[in-house]
Amino acid sequence: MIETLAAPPTGAAPGSGSWPAIRSPVLDWLVGESWRLRYLEEVLDGLCRRLRESGVPLDRATLHVRTLHPQFMGATLLWRVEASEVELRVIGREALNEARFLNSPVRALYEGAEAIRQRLDIPAPPGPAEYGVYADLRAEGFVDYVALPMIFSDGRRHACSWATRRAGGFATADLVRINDLLPVLQLVAETRVSRRIARTLLEVYVGKFAGARILAGEIERGSGTTLRAAIWTCDMRGFTMISETWPRDAVIECLNEYFDAMAVPVERHGGEILKFIGDAMLAVFPLEDPEACHRALQAAVEARDAMRALNAKRRAAGRNEIGYGIALHVGDVMYGNIGAASRLDFTVIGPAVNVAARLEGLSKELRRHVLLSGPFANMCGCSAEFLVSVGHYRLAGVSRELEVFGLTADD
Numbered sequence: 001m002i003e004t005l006a007a008p009p010t011g012a013a014p015g016s017g018s019w020p021a022i023r024s025p026v027l028d029w030l031v032g033e034s035w036r037l038r039y040l041e042e043v044l045d046g047l048c049r050r051l052r053e054s055g056v057p058l059d060r061a062t063l064h065v066r067t068l069h070p071q072f073m074g075a076t077l078l079w080r081v082e083a084s085e086v087e088l089r090v091i092g093r094e095a096l097n098e099a100r101f102l103n104s105p106v107r108a109l110y111e112g113a114e115a116i117r118q119r120l121d122i123p124a125p126p127g128p129a130e131y132g133v134y135a136d137l138r139a140e141g142f143v144d145y146v147a148l149p150m151i152f153s154d155g156r157r158h159a160c161s162w163a164t165r166r167a168g169g170f171a172t173a174d175l176v177r178i179n180d181l182l183p184v185l186q187l188v189a190e191t192r193v194s195r196r197i198a199r200t201l202l203e204v205y206v207g208k209f210a211g212a213r214i215l216a217g218e219i220e221r222g223s224g225t226t227l228r229a230a231i232w233t234c235d236m237r238g239f240t241m242i243s244e245t246w247p248r249d250a251v252i253e254c255l256n257e258y259f260d261a262m263a264v265p266v267e268r269h270g271g272e273i274l275k276f277i278g279d280a281m282l283a284v285f286p287l288e289d290p291e292a293c294h295r296a297l298q299a300a301v302e303a304r305d306a307m308r309a310l311n312a313k314r315r316a317a318g319r320n321e322i323g324y325g326i327a328l329h330v331g332d333v334m335y336g337n338i339g340a341a342s343r344l345d346f347t348v349i350g351p352a353v354n355v356a357a358r359l360e361g362l363s364k365e366l367r368r369h370v371l372l373s374g375p376f377a378n379m380c381g382c383s384a385e386f387l388v389s390v391g392h393y394r395l396a397g398v399s400r401e402l403e404v405f406g407l408t409a410d411d
Helices: 025-032 040-053 093-097 105-110 133-139 172-206 208-215 239-245 248-268 292-316 351-365 374-380
Strands: 060-066 072-080 087-092 116-119 144-151 157-164 224-236 272-277 280-286 324-340 343-349 370-373 387-393 402-407
Touching (some): 025 172, 040 172, 060 172, 105 116, 105 144, 105 157, 144 172, 224 351, 248 280, 248 324, 292 370, 324 374, 370 374
Antiparallel strands (some): 060 072, 072 087, 224 280, 370 402
């Protein structure tokens, strides 16, 4: 049975004063003190423990918040009275099609349902099948469950739930107190969720390090710093022909597969991806990490192996292979804000970046997938069994010849 909580008088909103308002230390804390807590998990823990201290028989609570992320639909925060900390579960987008979510109060609240209550210690009467979570809660000894929508200022719906093991369930006064706290909890949650969304979107679109700098206030044009780093650049072969002759969806799929093979190893080994330019990718490995060059080289080796696996898969499917080149160099770069007054790019510039770009172009002529500059190879200190000199070359725009190395196992 799905029981809907009694609604306030027509036109009244929760916490508007149409229900009996109860001034409490819990509300005072939520309004005046919770802003000091950085994370929503801390807010939920503090709120739930204060509710218990004030007499509300709360044994379990959850917050279900949605976010903007290419991989995740949101997160669930789970508080249990017996646990020492709040459990945070990140929810992937695939969960939207899973039976557990489809048959859940959370989905119903997201789609417009109002407050839902279920007494778990009373046999359900004949009728529609109940939500799947109820059986789990009964097995854990819960006797009463309430789920409420949380509506942020943009109209987007989120959810919270509250459960107790106390015989007889929640009293009406308990539910009124929770309901009266809800408008403030919504504001507190929205502040932290919005901050997290802003950080997430910056990380997705400009990178983790650049995003952190932007959030820290480095937003003035020309602001930046000199950074010594290993520089990675890569490029797909024949992309102009591909983009002109392949169907649009095939081009996008090809690019995504290629960038997955390149980007995952870079991020796994601590690199910062700064930008995608068509079919090219630029990344840096700051040398404040003494292992930065080794990490960059390991990322290149893993990217090469990933491309071999991808091309084997494409051959088996009767599709064209993807050609590519990777170049690694090391040097000082200017890392900061560059661009027009109203449209900035957080990136790196400098002679070392130009050398890396020219070196990547040389990989096409030498028919090698991975090339390393002499300065980069010297910093790595790899043995002759792993690297091989492929000659000295004068690169366009570079005054001196540069010794160039490749991988002995490259083809």
